[in-house]
Amino acid sequence: MGDKITLSIIKADVGSIAGHHMPHPDQLAAATKILAEAKQKDIIIDFYVTHVGDDIQLIMTHRKGVDHPDIHGLAWEAFKSATKVAKELKLYAAGQDLLSEAFSGNVRGMGPGVAELEMEEREAEPVITFHADKTEPGAFNMPIYRIFADPFNTAGLVIDPKMHDGFIFEVYDVFEGRSVLMKTPEESYDVLALIGTPGRYIVRRVYRKSDNLLAAVVSVERLNLTAGRYVGKDDPVAIVRAQHGLPAVGEVLEPFSFPHLVAGWMRGSHHGPLMPVPMRYAKVTRFDGPPRIIALGWNISKGRLIGPVDLFDDVAFDETRRLAEMIAEYMRRHGPFMPHRLGPEEMEYTTLPSVLEKLKDRFVKTEEVKVVKKHSDLLSH
Ligand SMILES: O=P(O)(O)OC[C@H]1O[C@](O)(COP(=O)(O)O)[C@@H](O)[C@@H]1O
Ligand SMILES: [Mg+2]
Numbered sequence: 166m167g168d169k170i171t172l173s174i175i176k177a178d179v180g181s182i183a184g185h186h187m188p189h190p191d192q193l194a195a196a197t198k199i200l201a202e203a204k205q206k207d208i209i210i211d212f213y214v215t216h217v218g219d220d221i222q223l224i225m226t227h228r229k230g231v232d233h234p235d236i237h238g239l240a241w242e243a244f245k246s247a248t249k250v251a252k253e254l255k256l257y258a259a260g261q262d263l264l265s266e267a268f269s270g271n272v273r274g275m276g277p278g279v280a281e282l283e284m285e286e287r288e289a290e291p292v293i294t295f296h297a298d299k300t301e302p303g304a305f306n307m308p309i310y311r312i313f314a315d316p317f318n319t320a321g322l323v324i325d326p327k328m329h330d331g332f333i334f335e336v337y338d339v340f341e342g343r344s345v346l347m348k349t350p351e352e353s354y355d356v357l358a359l360i361g362t363p364g365r366y367i368v369r370r371v372y373r374k375s376d377n378l379l380a381a382v383v384s385v386e387r388l389n390l391t392a393g394r395y396v397g398k399d400d401p402v403a404i405v406r407a408q409h410g411l412p413a414v415g416e417v418l419e420p421f422s423f424p425h426l427v428a429g430w431m432r433g434s435h436h437g438p439l440m441p442v443p444m445r446y447a448k449v450t451r452f453d454g455p456p457r458i459i460a461l462g463w464n465i466s467k468g469r470l471i472g473p474v475d476l477f478d479d480v481a482f483d484e485t486r487r488l489a490e491m492i493a494e495y496m497r498r499h500g501p502f503m504p505h506r507l508g509p510e511e512m513e514y515t516t517l518p519s520v521l522e523k524l525k526d527r528f529v530k531t532e533e534v535k536v537v538k539k540h541s542d543l544l545s546h
Pocket of ligand 2: 178218219220298299397398400
């Protein structure tokens with residue numbers, strides 16, 4: 166056991182009342198009981214259980230480091246217990262995100278989403294945890310980029326000598342399972358060249374360049390890629406440290422004042438605006454959405470979780486929510502058409518291919534159509 170503190174968020178959707186809307190309070194109570202017992206036994210220092218939409222969020226602190234079997238096993242046990250409640254109550258999609266029956270040391274690849282950040286606690290350690298529903302991890306690309314690399318968002322990049330050197334982005338390719346470290350501001354355009362494709366390249370970690378301090382971590386689990394079939398959306402989480410040589414809390418929240426379009430929403434198959442909401446509105450109803458995000462503010466004190474403060478519970482975000490509603494209305498009017506519905510590549514991981522499969526044999530050859538040459542062929546002539 167080291168001196169360092171690890172903040173672990175492990176989340177999963179293990180069933181919901183009336184569709185994919187929100188968990189039952191008894192599920193949250195079941196998960197809370199498991200974590201309270203673990204706290205008594207000193208396995209964890211502190212914890213908080215909440216939800217966004219239908220995803221149960223386990224927020225835990227401990228001294229065991231990232232990817233520790235005790236912590237992952239504990240989360241698995243809590244989700245199992247919440248699943249048992251879901252089954253008893255015949256809730257919808259009971260145990261949805263638990264892709265395996267048996268736990269084997271780590272929840273990665275087994276369905277739940279994970280963001281863990283090991284830290285040397287600073288004199289004061291302000292941290293924000295973000296929890297989203299009905300979207301994918303790439304939804305964090307734009308806000309994380311703006312927090313750590315956009316001087317029009319983060320005044321500190323210009324003004325504060327401690328972050329004037331910039332940050333290092335670890336970008337993860339979910340299809341190839343490999344990542345690349347890139348420096349900002351020097352390589353900003355290259356970073357953007359990758360992360361503008363959020364279904365594939367995800368900002369996974371951000372480090373302060375001057376001392377390699379780990380400033381942010383995003384969960385990168387893509388549920389349907391893991392399962393190889395449509396299960397549900399990934400519904401990602403992120404941890405961002407703030408202040409004192411890092412972006413201020415207001416700079417961390419600022420990008421969310423723009424409800425950018427993300428993939429997810431109904432059946433994980435639609436683009437829609439990401440709406441920042443207080444915890445009381447963290448339930449998804451209109452067309453199973455629109456995609457939603459909460460921001461919880463904490464101070465960590467020797468591993469104790471001081472908080473949370475419900476950061477989007479502020480009238481200053483009312484106009485963002487109104488804009489998100491207008492965008493939601495506009496996007497919905499497209500019905501089953503792109504770009505509201507996702508493009509064919511992303512639809513590969515939904516239930517659409519089985520519908521298309523049925524139609525395949527009904528196509529008959531009609532008149533010859535000249536096949537347009539590939540751009541590369543044209544260039545070679
Ligand atoms: O479970 P069903 O009836 O097949 O419907 C698909 C469901 O998948 C979802 O995309 C699941 O969303 P989650 O990933 O948040 O669980 C819902 O929008 C939709 O209700
Ligand atoms: Mg969900």
